Amino acid sequence: MKCCKKLSIKDVDVLNKRVLIRVDYNIPMDIQGCILDNSLIIASLPTIQYCLKNKAKSIVLISHLDEPGGKPQQNLSLGPIANELNRLLGKTIQFLPNCVGYDVERICNMAKDGDIILLENLKFHPEEDLIIRRRMNPKVHYNENFKKYINSLSNLGDIYVNDAYSLSHLEYTSMLKLKIPIKVSGLLLKRELDVISLTLDNPKLPFVAIIGGLDLKENCDLIYNLLEKVNMLIIVGNLAFVFKHVLNNIKIGMSEYDEVLVNFVNGVIEKARKYKVELFFPIDYIIANKISKDCKVGITNDNHGIPDGWIGVDIGPKSNVIFNKIILSAKTIFWMGVAGYHEIDKFSKGTRHLIESISESTLQGAISVAAGKDTVKAIAKYKAQNKICHISTGNSKTFEFMDCNMLPGVTTLSNKI
Structure with a gap:
């Protein structure tokens, strides 16, 4: 921007x-x-x-x-x-x-x-x-x-x-x-543009982005654009299972999958290699037989994959430890998208751990920005609104514009002389 x-x-x-x-x-x-x-x-x-x-x-x-x-x-x-x-x-x-x-x-x-x-x-x-x-x-x-x-x-x-x-x-x-x-x-708009411009234009390094969410395609363009800005990218949520399956042929059970995203995954890997961005995915995950409070819950990892009839619903404890270390190393953090189905308590630990890690890193001096409706809802749920530098009203589509002056609703405003 x-x-x-x-x-x-x-x-x-x-x-x-x-x-x-x-x-x-x-x-x-x-x-x-x-x-x-x-x-x-x-x-x-x-x-x-x-x-x-x-x-x-x-x-x-x-x-x-x-x-x-x-x-x-x-x-x-x-x-x-x-x-x-x-x-x-x-x-x-x-x-x-x-x-x-x-x-x-x-x-x-x-x-x-x-x-x-x-x-x-x-x-x-x-x-x-x-x-x-x-x-x-x-x-x-x-x-x-x-x-x-x-x-x-x-x-x-x-x-x-x-x-x-x-x-x-x-x-x-x-x-x-x-x-x-x-x-x-x-x-509100001025503060959003100033903070996001500062974060994406001249970030303190290392710059870590965490992208998750439950919708497979919602954040794809954002991920692709961020690869030109960040040093490390953590991918969680349902999209992480797509990467796991495409890249490593890991079984993902009934987790959501779309064959259309194969080219996207390969494109991300190629672009990350070009811009020397380190990519991180969960190595263990919480699984359930259905998305419900009365479900059966288990845990698995990359070696075993997700069995047939089960769904990936959250990231596991070993992944939480790895991501915590990465986030604590960051000087700039951008987070959009929850780690799993956080509104059900059984599946909320991954998202809660992300919030705790980002809050701790912020306390140590990192600049942190969080965005997205589910992300903001999770932050409010754990009463962490004052522990993150900026909670944006924006979404993946607004952040896809790497130059704020190109947002349609901004282009029509009067220019500074």
């Missing part, structure tokens, strides 16, 4: 200005509309509070939630988020049941004295992800409603703020096409 060359909210004067903030409130809620994880809401507060402190005329928050298919769905309303913002900020948040149109523009333009307004789910309108759909299908065309959608959102602010790093790799209309002349990063 290169140092971000875009304006941040601290580079402009928000005094008496209407500030439109694109946030990421795509958070989990149950069927009753109760919020299950408010961490993304909390992450957005510093920018909102900055605008209040510096006497912005009004603050309008826009976001999407899930995939409603371009039409209103009551169970995907942002209404409950307005209540949570009210509780967190101690300030009345006005919620509007739409995000564009005459009534929305009229109410937002009447706001004053630091009024905060949260608009309804952007994806209740098909225009929000029209650019993405058109890229996937050239037969999808821009239409008059697309222009109206852009114009209506553009009428809501004097300053546009992108504070959604986790979405900045995506081409959402609200992030790319608004006609507001001043476009800046929020405090």
Whole structure:
């Protein structure tokens, strides 16, 4: 990554200005509309509070939630988020049941004295992800409603703020096409870009990355790109079993496998050799006959492999010792992806040991960055949020951009002079 060359909210004067903030409130809620994880809401507060402190005329928050298919769905309303913002900020948040149109523009333009307004789910309108759909299908065309959608959102602010790093790799209309002349990063996005740029651009060595997760393909591109940056790469999670099988013909039982990944594995080995990166995989693993709390549990290693009818669910104790030593040798650590099915206690030790090792290394002076929803959830589970330097809201797709200035949601921001 290169140092971000875009304006941040601290580079402009928000005094008496209407500030439109694109946030990421795509958070989990149950069927009753109760919020299950408010961490993304909390992450957005510093920018909102900055605008209040510096006497912005009004603050309008826009976001999407899930995939409603371009039409209103009551169970995907942002209404409950307005209540949570009210509780967190101690300030009345006005919620509007739409995000564009005459009534929305009229109410937002009447706001004053630091009024905060949260608009309804952007994806209740098909225009929000029209650019993405058109890229996937050239037969999808821009239409008059697309222009109206852009114009209506553009009428809501004097300053546009992108504070959604986790979405900045995506081409959402609200992030790319608004006609507001001043476009800046929020405090959350700015911190993300600064920390990640520092970590990947000029890391203290040795630089160790730990990549895991349960989805086989989610982190493949990230792994391939990181090989140009790191000294050592630890691969855990379900993808580790794919490497084991392809490289050493180790039996992996019922563990997830995809023949399509054979070329990827061989490509990683070749690139690691080119960049002199040391690769590490588990040498022993916890296995189970099913992914369930009432399963049978065992342990095996490279010599015996995973028997038929069993699944690899976590890394074993000998692997934990090896990885601990590697992590403690690091000066820079990047971690994305859990070691196994950590939400079941029987399968959580590997992930917990990674957290403990990274925390200890951080205490000794290493710079540590963790990212990914499951990773962040695990860190919270073991109350280690204050033991890691930076917990990112980003995901594998945002980190695939080795130059932060190339993220679609960042390219459209105003340049520093």
